[in-house]
Amino acid sequence: MRNGFILILGLWSVVSCQEIKDCELETSRDYAIVGFYESDSVEKEVKTVAFAKVYAPDYDDYYYISSTSDTTLTDDTISATGLYLYSEAETIDYLFETDSINYSLTIEYTPHLRIYYDECDPVYSYKIDTAYSNEFDSVAIIYRPLGEFQTTYNLEVYF
């Protein structure tokens, strides 16, 4: 009786302590979230802006948003946007085109590659090292890791 109890307890311990391997459960993402704010306001005021095109010139086949290229876009005003990071580089330049002026934003980052479970795809995670711009008034780094469950923007851009 006692041996049976110990055996069952041992088996229960083995089964209950196994990790759950969910390949869809990613904790990191491959884009930084950038919020736009008015630079000359006393209170922190969100800025809603319409860019003609947001893209990375080094990878100009792809764009994040473009009212000129995407005719189906009915509302191109945004107050925040996601900027993808390329895993095979450690810096990326983005260009924000408007009718009057083009803004550039450079993000330097550290990619990290890891196999969490051997039955799942390898996963990249990123951490922002620095970000700067010659055209925006200021760029603030709020949260360096690009996390799936983050509650703040990664970058705040004031202009």
Place this chain on the structure above:
Amino acid sequence: MKGIQLHIVLVAALIVLSWKSVAQGRLSGAANQFSQRSSSSSNTERTPQGIKEIFPPRERDWKPSMLRISYDAIAGGVSVFDDYKRRTGFQAAMDFDQYFLAVEYGTESSERGDGFGYQYEAQGNYFSVGPEVNLLKNVTDGSILTFGLRYGQANFSDQLTFSVDSTFFGDYDVSAANPDLIARWMEMTMHLSTEVWKNLTVGYTVRYKVARKVKNIGVMAPYDVPGFGLYEDNTGVRLNFYIGWVFRWREKELLEEKK
């Protein structure tokens, strides 16, 4: 953490079975000697002097008397039955009084990702070295039960290739490598073995590995660490089953008080 719980259960069962079959029978003689000494000297006062009369300090015998060289049969089994892993492992131990200096060396290679869309390979060698204390110091038939502390190190490399499916940049192939990785850790060991025929010994070592550090990591984190286990685990448990031979060049006196 994969399989650690199973290891613990198996190791606990092995310890119980081995202790019953080896230590219990062989220690009965020593226990009898102890009870005889205690009863024969029951009139001796339990003062430091009296205790010295019961257990007079023995002379240390630091001169080595044997060298035990062993092959890790579990590593050999893994190489035979696992299509994606190759392991070899050897261990040597030399006695100094009731202590041993143990050295372990092995090689490991592993492949992962077959059928999962990536290819990962790791290969390298490892060693560990450290002292052990033999608790069966009064047993002369070759059975030993040791506890030890070791420093472990692995020199290895790994490579990973796979295809990234990016929302923004499209599909592209990625290749990453760590050519010169060095892992260091500490391990606590328990070794139990006995001589089954002439100088042929069989036994096992249970290791609990802690304080794992890895140097020279690039963009990619390693997955397998030779001699340690998975990189994602900061601690590790491993069981080695050894088949070995004892080269003995002199008989050692019983490590108890002189009669």
